[in-house]
Amino acid sequence: MKSTIYLFNLFLLAVTVLLLAQLIRDWLRRSGAHVRQMITLMDPLSVYDFIQRKGEDYVLIDVRSPREYSRRHIRGAINMSVMDLKFSKELRNLPKKRIYILYGQGNSRCQRAFDQMKNRRFPQVYMMAGGLLEWSLLDLPVQK
Secondary structure, three states: OHHHHHHHHHHHHHHHHHHHHHHHHHHHHHHHHHHHHHHOEEOHHHHHHHHHOOOOOEEEEEOOOHHHHHHOEOOOOEEOOOOOOOHHHHHHOOOOOOEEEEEOOOOHHHHHHHHHHHHOOOOOEEEEOOHHHHHHHOOOOOEO
16 A cells, blocks of 8 residues: 555656756747847848848748838838748748848738748747837838
């Protein structure tokens, strides 16, 4: 009887340790992702300076809808709407060795696209803070 209770308690302890380890691992993943995201923000002036340099191997991605993109966008940007079901498929066709700069109208859709690219292990993905709203407030050029 005592050995059965001992084995049961040992089992409960093992399950508790495994659950605690899983909780700690999840917490560390979330914390690490938050730090990475903070580091990968670029302000619009930095993006503007970056895209003015010649020879940089980058892709500027507008994650807004095609309709928003057609109204105005940053010159040289490609449109990949994060709300489109094809977005995940389009990511598969992108080479991972390039630098990607994402922007939206603000930050919410951009954050969604950023998270998907980081989950697919794109090593160099940056978000433009404030999106096209901030870009426009700084009177930086757009293509209509």
